[in-house]
Amino acid sequence: MVKQVTSLTTGAVATILTPGPNCRFWSVQNIGANQVNVSIDGGTTYIDTNGKAGQDPTTGATGLGYILPAGQALTSTMDVGGNSLRKPVRAIMATGTTTLNIVTDDSNSA
Numbered sequence: 001m002v003k004q005v006t007s008l009t010t011g012a013v014a015t016i017l018t019p020g021p022n023c024r025f026w027s028v029q030n031i032g033a034n035q036v037n038v039s040i041d042g043g044t045t046y047i048d049t050n051g052k053a054g055q056d057p058t059t060g061a062t063g064l065g066y067i068l069p070a071g072q073a074l075t076s077t078m079d080v081g082g083n084s085l086r087k088p089v090r091a092i093m094a095t096g097t098t099t100l101n102i103v104t105d106d107s108n109s110a
Contacts, residue, residue: 001020001102001103001104001106001107001108001109001110002101002102002103003101003102004099004100004101004102005091005099005100005102006097006098006099006100008036008091008092008093008097008098008100009092009093009097010059010092010093010094010095010096012092013039013043013056013057013090013091013092014090014091014092015043015045015088015089015090016028016038016089016090016091016100016102017088017089017102017104017109017110018086018088018089018109018110019078019086019087019088019089019104019106019109020086020104020106020107020108020109020110021086021106021108022105022106022108023078023086023104023105023106023108023109024077024078024079024105024106025075025076025077025078025104025105026075026076026089026102026103026104026105026109027073027074027075027076027102027103027104028068028073028074028075028089028091028100028101028102029072029073029100029101029102029103030068030069030070030071030072030073030098030099030100031070031071031098031099031100031101032070032097032098032099032100033070033096033098034070034093034094034095034096034097034098035067035068035069035070035093035094035095035098036067036068036091036092036093036094036098036100037057037058037059037063037064037065037066037067037068037091037092037093037094038057038065038066038067038068038074038089038090038091039054039055039056039057039064039065039066039089039090039091040066040074040076040087040089041054041055041087042054042087042088042090043055043056043057043088043090044056045088045090046087046088048087054087056090056092057090057091057092058092059092059093059094059095063094065091065092067094068091070098
């Protein structure tokens with residue numbers, strides 16, 4: 001799957017990727033001009049099998065999440081057997097707007 005996200009804002013966290021059941025890797029590339037903060041634990045909308053929610057990314061000096069500067073990428077790999085839970089990837093803009101290219105090896109990812 002290949003998709004492009006251009007609709008992130010500084011005011012709201014959004015799910016940018018939900019890995020499909022056979023996803024073994026994904027990559028989020030920031031090809032725009034501004035920083036994005038990214039969460040890979042599913043954020044507050046995802047509850048794991050132990051009943052625990054993740055944390056949404058936030059902005060600011062003490063912001064939560066991985067900082068994804070312009071021109072950089074964040075990549076994750078998962079086990080081949082498909083037994084691990086595929087957690088949604090959530091993001092928020094630090095400032096302005098940007099464009100993210102998202103690539104996975106699974107056509108059922110969204």
